[in-house]
Amino acid sequence: MYADEVKRDDEELVRLAREGDRAAFSALVVRHQNEVFTLALRLVGDRELAADVAQEAFVRGWRALPKFRGDAQFSTWIYRITVNTASSLRSRAARRRTEPLDDFTFEPHADGMSPERAGEIAEIRPHIEAALKVLPGGTRTVVVLKDVYGWSHPEIAEHLDITVTASKVRLHRGRKRLRVELWPYLKDTS
Amino acid sequence: MRSWTCRAVWLQLPSLDHPARLADPLISHMSACLNCQAEAARYQRLHRSLAGFAARVEVAPRGLIAAVDSRLSRRGDPGISSVSGPATRAAAAAGAVAAAAAGTVVMVRWMRARSAA
Numbered sequence: 001m002y003a004d005e006v007k008r009d010d011e012e013l014v015r016l017a018r019e020g021d022r023a024a025f026s027a028l029v030v031r032h033q034n035e036v037f038t039l040a041l042r043l044v045g046d047r048e049l050a051a052d053v054a055q056e057a058f059v060r061g062w063r064a065l066p067k068f069r070g071d072a073q074f075s076t077w078i079y080r081i082t083v084n085t086a087s088s089l090r091s092r093a094a095r096r097r098t099e100p101l102d103d104f105t106f107e108p109h110a111d112g113m114s115p116e117r118a119g120e121i122a123e124i125r126p127h128i129e130a131a132l133k134v135l136p137g138g139t140r141t142v143v144v145l146k147d148v149y150g151w152s153h154p155e156i157a158e159h160l161d162i163t164v165t166a167s168k169v170r171l172h173r174g175r176k177r178l179r180v181e182l183w184p185y186l187k188d189t190s
Numbered sequence: 191m192r193s194w195t196c197r198a199v200w201l202q203l204p205s206l207d208h209p210a211r212l213a214d215p216l217i218s219h220m221s222a223c224l225n226c227q228a229e230a231a232r233y234q235r236l237h238r239s240l241a242g243f244a245a246r247v248e249v250a251p252r253g254l255i256a257a258v259d260s261r262l263s264r265r266g267d268p269g270i271s272s273v274s275g276p277a278t279r280a281a282a283a284a285g286a287v288a289a290a291a292a293g294t295v296v297m298v299r300w301m302r303a304r305s306a307a
Binding site: 022025026029030033035036038041042047049052055058059062081101123124128143147148149150168170172175176177178179182183186 | 204205218232233235237239240241243244245246247248249250253255257258261262291305
């Protein structure tokens with residue numbers, strides 16, 4: 001299985017990186033940078049800040065490697081670091097510097113879904129992205145983790161340091177707000 | 191005009207991952223109420239669209255690997271450096287090539303070791 005191969009490769013690279021092999025860690029960054037950046041982008045809703053979050057998450061990941069016990073996949077572990085990093089960096093966003101984005105390249109692509117579904121999502125995607133930005137940061141984080149990444153409420157609560165009830169309340173509010181924001185695009189159901 | 195039962199359904203729908211998880215009396219109501227069915231369908235479409243995002247991956251900015259590498263190389267981490275600043279951009283190409291090459295060497299070394307084992 002491809003997923004098993006990837007997991008085994010990650011395990012080997014993590015083992016080497018834990019021994020101080022920076023090249024192995026760079027290989028892990030190469031492998032996971034797009035997914036980490038994508039998660040960060042969805043959590044903070046800003047490409048420049050998302051790039052900062054991804055950078056900081058990998059640096060924190062390198063420092064925390066000695067504590068990585070390997071009971072989760074590296075991808076799961078680095079995603080969790082990314083969630084925590086996004087949470088802390090977002091609060092500093094007002095103070096962040098502004099730099100030009102002229103040399104950035106973004107090439108979104110869709111994998112593993114039917115053309116019909118991909119079409120439906122492509123049609124509504126820009127509106128959802130805009131609507132997500134309207135949500136307060138904490139609410140958006142819960143909606144993204146639950147509805148996009150399929151995390152459970154207990155997992156979200158643990159990583160955001162909130163109660164399960166608070167996670168459920170934020171999800172309820174977030175979905176209601178999205179429904180209002182996206183009303184014209186949700187009418188046509190099939 | 192919506193009934194009390196409609197309002198109860200509409201109140202609960204945002205908390206549910208699927209309308210089938212509504213309480214029994216509300217399920218029976220929904221099977222006969224077009225307004226509630228339409229509202230449930232809106233949430234279903236919202237769920238499908240959000241879940242579909244998981245498969246979409248954005249490409250990270252080119253300077254990310256170089257920026258991470260540069261921070262790990264420096265003593266006393268100065269903090270986040272812009273991945274789009276002129277200096278980083280200049281270093282990015284060389285850094286990215288070096289990181290990718292180093293990663294490739296590690297992978298090739300490891301694959302050889304694995305095939306030899």
